[in-house]
Structure formats: C-alpha cells, structure tokens
Amino acid sequence: MKEVLDYLKACGTFYLATNEEGQPRVRPFGAVCEFEGKLYITTNNKKAVFAQMKKNPKIEISCMNKGTWLRLEAEAIHDDRREARVAMMEDNKASLSNLYSVDDGIFEVLYLKNATAAIYSFTGDPKVIEF
Structure with missing residues (x-):
C-alpha cells in the first residue's frame, strides 16, 4: 500500500471514477493519506461524488507519473470517525x-477496501499490488 500512496502523492492529481446510473463520472482528486494501515481519500458530503460512492462504493483511480501510470480498483468505504x-x-x-475544517460537517473521508493497483509502463509488465 505504501508504494501506491507514494505514487499518488508524487502525481499530485489523480482521477477518480464513479458510476451514476450506469454513466461513468470522473473528476480530479488530490488528497490522500494513510491511517491505521488503510489508504484514505476525502471529499465534501455536498458533492455528487460522495452520494455516488455511498450508493455504489466501487471506484477506480488513475494517474500518470514519469512515463508510468497507475490504475487502482477498490471499494470506497465511508469512515465518519473524527x-x-x-x-x-x-x-x-x-x-x-482552506477548504475544510475537521468538524465543519461537510469534510468526509473514505478508506479503500479490497484494492488492487497496477503500475504500468510502456516497456514492461504491470506491477500488481493488492491491499
């Protein structure tokens, strides 16, 4: 998991895909962290992406860095703990x-469960990481 966390942080911006009534929805994300051995992402509970992940937790994340790219499949599980x-x-x-505070009522975090990441390059086989 640490390699995936470091990769996402190195990218700065990664793209998260959800599903809304059969239609894929993709948007940029940038914040990620490790907490209690799990990889976490964050969003605002007023956004459609939060409702989409609550309804169908299956997500995919993609990003690219220095000629390689990562694709991560997981379930995003809401964690309402402070x-x-x-x-x-x-x-x-x-x-x-500048966007949130811990107790503002809109700041939400989700951890990734049943995750499979693959780091690809143009020259070799993908490296698969499960966590």
Missing part, C-alpha cells in the same frame, strides 16, 4: 485547510 478526518487534515493541511 480521528480519520484529523489524520487526513494533518497529512494534507496545505491543500485542505
């Missing part, structure tokens, strides 16, 4: 503190 929100905020203070 401790998880604090961990996300502390690890991403520069990008999140």
Whole structure:
C-alpha cells in the first residue's frame, strides 16, 4: 500500500471514477493519506461524488507519473470517525485547510477496501499490488 500512496502523492492529481446510473463520472482528486494501515481519500458530503460512492462504493483511480501510470480498483468505504478526518487534515493541511475544517460537517473521508493497483509502463509488465 505504501508504494501506491507514494505514487499518488508524487502525481499530485489523480482521477477518480464513479458510476451514476450506469454513466461513468470522473473528476480530479488530490488528497490522500494513510491511517491505521488503510489508504484514505476525502471529499465534501455536498458533492455528487460522495452520494455516488455511498450508493455504489466501487471506484477506480488513475494517474500518470514519469512515463508510468497507475490504475487502482477498490471499494470506497465511508469512515465518519473524527480521528480519520484529523489524520487526513494533518497529512494534507496545505491543500485542505482552506477548504475544510475537521468538524465543519461537510469534510468526509473514505478508506479503500479490497484494492488492487497496477503500475504500468510502456516497456514492461504491470506491477500488481493488492491491499
């Protein structure tokens, strides 16, 4: 999992896909952290993406860095614990503190479950990481 976390952080921006009534929806994300041995992402509970993940937790993340790319399939599981929100905020203070506060009622975190990541290149076989 650490290799996937480091890859996502190195990219800065990654793209998260959800499903809305059979239609794929993709948008940029940028905050990610590790908490209690799990990979976490964050969003705002007023956004459609949060409702989409609550309805169907199956997501896919993709990003590219230095001639390689990552594709990550997982289930996004909502975690409403304050401790998880604090961990996300502390690890991403520069990008999140102007958007959210830990107890603002809209800041949400989700951890990735049953995750399979593959790091691809143009020259070799993909490296598969499950967590």
